[in-house]
Amino acid sequence: VCTPIDTQAITTDGLRSYGAAMNELGNREKQEVGRWANNGVENSHLxxxxxxxxxxxxxQMKALQKFASVHADLHNHFSLERHLIDRKTFKERRSAAPAEWRLIAS
Known part of the structure; x- marks a missing residue:
């Protein structure tokens, strides 16, 4: 997990293999390792x-793939992004979603 913050520094965690890779690439002096330096990088993975x-x-991978494809459809259908719309519109869409899902599923 390494991400360039700017052209001057590359932030990584303390894993020793990153240091070895940075030596091999000739970027060791650009590597930034610190107790909290990597928080922004790690939070982007949450x-x-x-x-x-x-x-x-x-x-089994097959079961995972089946679940992931169905989950994506369901999540997109029911995830209404409340923070982007007003309450009235949200409630209308939220109440319509189960009825629409029942229609699709039957």
Missing amino acids: PFRRRERAMLRFK
């Missing part, structure tokens, strides 16, 4: 990590 944890229960 949504991915959340999905990854949810998917750990699957033993």
Whole structure:
């Protein structure tokens, strides 16, 4: 996990393999490792990590792929992004979603 913050520094965590890779690339002096320096990089992975944890229960890749394809459709259908619309519109869409889903599923 390494992300260039600017052209002057590359922030990584303390994993030793990153240091070895930076030596090999000749960028060791640009590497920035600090206790909290990597927080921005790690926080950018949170949504991915959340999905990854949810998917750990699957033993077979086929089951995971089936779940992921169905989950994406359901999530897009029911995720109404409340913060982008007013309350009245949100409530109208939210109440219409289950009825529409029943129509699609039957």
